[in-house]
Amino acid sequence: MKAIKKLALATACAVATTGAMAEEKVLNVYNWSDYIAEDTLANFEAETGIKVVYDVFDSNDVLEAKLLSGKTGYDVVVPSATFLARQIQAGVFQPLDRSKLPQYENLDAPMMEKLTSHDPDNAYSIPYLWGTTGIGINVGQVTERLGEDMPADSWDLVFNPEIAAKLADCGITMLDAWDEVVPTVLNYLGEDPKSTDTALLNGKVKDTLSAVRPHIRYFHSSQYINDLANGDVCVTVGWSGDILQAMDRADEAENGVEVSYVIPKEGAGLWFDMLAIPKDASHPENAHKFLDFLMRKDVMAGISNYVWYPNAIPGSKEMIDEEITSDPSIYPTPEVEKNLFTFPVYAPKFDRAGSRMWTALKSGK
Amino acid sequence: MSTNKTNKLSWAILLGGFAFLYLPIFILIVYSFNESRLVTVWAGFSTKWYGELFEDEQMMSAVWMSLKIAFLSASAAVALGTLAAIALVRSGAFKGKTLFTGMITAPLVMPEVITGLSLLLLFVTMSQVLGWPEGRGSLTIWIAHTTFNMAYVAVVVSARLRELDRRLEEAAMDLGANKFQVFIYITLPIVAPALLAGWLLAFTLSLDDLVIASFVSGPGSTTLPMVVFSSVRLGVSPKINALATLLVLAVAMAAFIAWWFMRRNELQRQKEIRSAFSQ
Amino acid sequence: MNIAQVFTQTLKQSGKKLVVLLPFSWLLVFFLIPFLIVLQISFSESRIAQPPFTDLTSFVDDVYTISLNLFNYIDLYEYDLYLSGYISSVKIAFTATTLCLLIGYPIAYAIAKLPPHTRNLALMLVILPSWTSFLIRIYAWIGILKQNGLINNALMGLGVIEQPLEILHTPIAVYIGIVYAYLPFMVLPIYTNLVKHDSSLLEAAADLGARPIGSFFKITLPLSVSGIVAGSMLVFIPSVGEFVIPELLGGPDTLMIGKLLWSEFFNARNWPGASAVAVVMLLLLILPITIFQRYQAKDLEEQANEH
Incomplete structure (x- = not known):
């Protein structure tokens, strides 16, 4: 008591x-x-x-x-x-x-x-x-398939169907984040990355992505770190620090995989x-x-x-x-910085249109 | 001759089936002793991942969280599920029995995403209207797991209750036992294996659940599957293989002991029956 | 009647009520009401707010209005991705269930033929893998199936193939995953059914000169239908809404409704839309669920009659 x-x-x-x-x-x-x-x-x-x-x-x-x-x-x-x-x-x-x-x-x-x-x-x-959304590359595998004069500093690596076709067998992956990929594609096409034109979204942007879609192995926002480090994929659209982490892990494992991260010359998104x-x-x-x-x-x-x-x-x-x-x-150096753009904020209507376009794209419909 | 052939065939089927079921587990065990961090390369024997496993605070706390929730929700589910089974089998007709039967079986077949989403929305609404539960965390995971687990327990136990020979209970009552005594001395021992099976099933389901827990979790309530799921980011660490190996070992041992006891009891009973007949 | 008797009587009564009341109210609060909430939200509109959907009821100028918004259902119908999502989920679940049955039945049959004490051991071996973490086992499959994984390395090492096979991130990997995860749910009900069969029937058939294969198709198989149905439903129904397996083993084109619901809820932040998807999925599953329950009831009646 x-x-x-x-x-x-x-x-x-x-x-x-x-x-x-x-x-x-x-x-x-x-x-x-x-x-x-x-x-x-x-x-x-x-x-x-x-x-x-x-x-x-x-x-x-x-x-x-x-x-x-x-x-x-x-x-x-x-x-x-x-x-x-x-x-x-x-x-x-x-x-x-x-x-x-x-x-x-x-x-x-x-x-x-x-x-x-x-x-x-x-x-x-x-x-x-903060960081950028750029491209991670398995240097050995990509050079083997594209030769020395590969466009390693360009979004052509993933958005040009001819080049992507050559890389399909070693694995291309993309972030599962349409609100970063869409502005990146717009920028690649020479359009305003902040555009919220639905016609553009379902037209040129979707066409560009659809053309390379068969060559993309998966859409995921984190799995690529490990796969890139292991040599299971060779080109990935991803976040700067994550790809640098993959680089680090490949070094540590001494598995002969050389990973590099590039901010393509066309410019890249800043987050x-x-x-x-x-x-x-x-x-x-x-x-x-x-x-x-x-x-x-x-x-x-x-x-x-x-x-x-x-x-x-x-x-x-x-x-x-x-x-x-x-x-x-x-x-980024000051010159590169000039080409960087911030990702836009979308209104609900475009938000829905974008995410639906993305779901349809991913499923190959 | 032909039975011999069928025997051989059935052994081949069993071996094939078990090979399929145990291949991934075998791989897990082998690679938990791999020196290299990469799962596909064999770099020599090592037990270092077991040491690292126990030093990984995040993972160990997730393991404890999962075991705790699994234990508590399995126990609650056995209590509630057994009551539900008794209500189903023994209570005769009562108001809303159809609804009740439907609600008991529905969680078994409800896709996890729906269960998770609906419970999250319930907890949100309840905390807005009633102020309870105040936040989400291990309590809400426990409630969610208890709900779907009790359905499994109810199904397992009611099957056993239906098989139970009522004459045994009636005989005991004729001999002057009261309802409570009948339940404790007759019904419970007969239903006990089903309770145990139900508890184990519930424990496993709770330990495995990722989708529902991710919907209803809150601060400091990260469960093991959530840690494992997010570890895909940097690849499955051999630490997870080591953990899986320990799990397999513990489960196999428990299962073997249970089987051995069951077998011994069975032999004992047969012996008693035989001696009873010979007298 | 003395007071003590009245007391025990009420206690008994209330005890009996409690037996029903406790699980009943638990399910009411944590199962039925949540589902009703989902139903309610499926009729609302999404908005940027906390919570991200509108109220169905409003109380403006002393007028109480309830507005049911059918937009989400119309949208669901018009947006063809969902339709193909439902169809492909059912297809995948159906194929996986068939595969599961083809693999599970022989296993259950072989176990039922074993001597009684080995039976339990074999049964335990079937269930044992499920007692270790499901996710970890699925990850193990990733290691086995991936491009430079076990199967490809073994086949290439043996010289059977030159280029690695692409198995991971394809429907085949999803089938393997579902069959692997749900096999025990198929084996157990079939085994329970087979083991009850009266072997004298088969002996009689054999005495009359029936070949084992013939008597299997004429006697054993028809008798085990209820086990087959129960097992198939236990595999089929959860497979339709499966999320984890297609997410981890499937490719981006493995369209399944569980994944679509997930992305509608999380990626598109469209809670009403996701709720509508859930409601329709449940409606879709009502038929198999009723079949399952009817067969279960029939099975139990048979058992009851035996006693």
């Missing part, structure tokens, strides 16, 4: 203290898989005493479904900017309190300006990492993954602390060193390995 009383007392005390302390020391983070340095969370926990519950997802779609159904339970989420724009419209985020983000000034000002097209006034989000706090987050204070932590130069340098994606903190660049910062496929 005494023990029970003691327990009750202890619980009452615990409740009282958490009440006084405003927030329990917990933070629920939902991030992409393999998208943070090994020690980042441990450092944050050690510094703040906040316990991080860290879950991972593999696609923007799954994250969005959770956000839209509400009460995800997460305090920090990491959608890509195009998805974020729509989620802001749906009203799922809370505005950031900049007074709680002293490191905010570290952010890259021109980039923040660019991002206002997705997040007006930068009210709801800060950029985490940003953003940090945001859901409206119904139960630990917004801790979330702000975490966001602030992720704007520190040393922290972001550590993350970039681990995942090989550039970040939005210019001051961190000198702490990042030169191998990464000097690689134009990671940090």
Whole structure:
């Protein structure tokens, strides 16, 4: 009996203290898989005493479904900017309190300006990492099939049916993300990558994709990393850091596979993954602390060193390995940068048209 | 002569069938001892993946989460499913029995995507209207798994209950046992194998479920299939092969022990029957 | 009647009620209501909001209106990809079920012919693989079937083929996956049926000079129809809505309704549309489900009559 009383007392005390302390020391983070340095969370926990519950997802779609159904339970989420724009419209985020983000000034000002097209006034989000959507190549297999003068720096590699036909047997794959592939094709065709012309979508864009469709082995947004590293596929439309990871893994396995990543000369899409706090987050204070932590130069340098994606903190660049910062496929040179375009945000009607075109295309209908 | 031929044929069929069923499992076991990270290359014998498995916190916590949910949902499903089976077989007619029968069998055949989607929408609506469940997590996964598992348990147990000879129970009652005693001493021991089978089935189904859990999960409730599914990104790690090998080993051992006990009981019973006759 | 008796009587009554009430209300809340919600959402419109669909009911200016929006169903009908999705799902499920039956029946038959104590062991060997993670086993198949996987390496090593066969990401891989995953569901009901057969019938037939093959087709097969139907339905029905197997083993052109529903929900964010797909899929499955239940009921009646 005494023990029970003691327990009750202890619980009452615990409740009282958490009440006084405003927030329990917990933070629920939902991030992409393999998208943070090994020690980042441990450092944050050690510094703040906040316990991080860290879950991972593999696609923007799954994250969005959770956000839209509400009460995800997460305090920090990491959608890509195009998805974020729509989620802001749906009203799922809370505005950031900049007074709680002293490191905010570290952010890259021109980039923040660019991002206002997705997040007006930068009210709801800060950029985490960014990259390009380009082509990963198995150099050996591709050269063997196309000879030395292969168009390794052009989208012809995947969008020209004659060339794609020659590569079909060693495997071409494409991201399963129409909202990135369609602007890329538009850009390849010399059209405005931000075009929302349905006639163009179901006409020229679809024709281009249909022509190479028989040569594409699969559409998937993550499987290609492993397959590229193993030599199971030879050309893949994918995300910069993921392909660099494949490169790394092939090196490590010493299996004779040489992977390279190119930003084609026609230009490529630029994407940003953003940090945001859901409206119904139960630990917004801790979330702000975490966001602030992720704007520190040393922290972001550590993350970039681990995942090989550039970040939005210019001051961190000198702490990042030169191998990464000097690689134009990671940090594009100013000339390449001129050809990069940001992926557009689509209205629901075009959204539906695009995703249907994509489903039909994939199934070969 | 011809029976000999048929025997040979049936052995060939069994061997072929088992080869098909066990080929992937055999591969898993072999490659869990592979030195190389790549699944297709053999680079020498090594047990290092077993060590790495136990050091991988994310995977181990997912394993625990899955085992916990599987254990709890299988147990709840056995309780609810047995009640449902009794209601189906023993309760005679009651209002809404057709609906009840339909609802018991429907989860068996409901495609997972629909079950997952509908439960997610239910939890969303409930938390809006009732404020419960507050968020999604292991509780909501448990509810979802219990729901489809109880259907399986109900089917398994009701089949056994129907086979049960009612005269045994009646005889016991004639001898003065009350309903409760009859249930404990007569009905339960006879239905027990079905309860065990139902529990094991439910445990497995829960352990395997990816689709429904991905719909209704929340923070800190990542289950093993979710980890395995997302590991396709960097290829299936030999750690997962090691985990699968341990699973196979545990299951095989449990199954063999169960079989041995069943066999012993059977022999015992035959002996008793024989001695009863000889007296 | 004394108070104690009244008390136990009520207890018994309420106990009996509880037996029905508890599972009944659980299923009501966690099975029937969710389905009704899906039905309701299938009549709404999608929008950019949280949640991403409109309310069916509105209360404006003291007028309570309920609007049923049939758009999603019309859309489903007009958008031919779904129609071909349903057809191809049924086709794939049917082919896989047939294959499963052709492989599963002989196995069940061979097990039923074994001596009783080995039977249980063999049966356990059939079920045992299902007790290890399904996903991991499917991944093992990827390793076996892929371009530089086990089968291709073995065949090329033996010199049977020169170019690797493309099996993974084709319908063949989906068939292998479904057959592999659902084989126990086919074997078990057939075995349960076969093992009950009275062997004296076959002996009598043999005495009358019937050849084993003849008596198999004339006696055993017709007697085991209910097992075949039960097994086939247990394989067919979930295969129609299968998502994981076509997603992992199938190619982009392996059109299955489970995948379409998934992409309508997640990629197109069209929750009402996805709900409509689900409702139609369930309607499609009502026929096989009723067949399954009818045969089960018949089987149970037969059993009841035996007692």
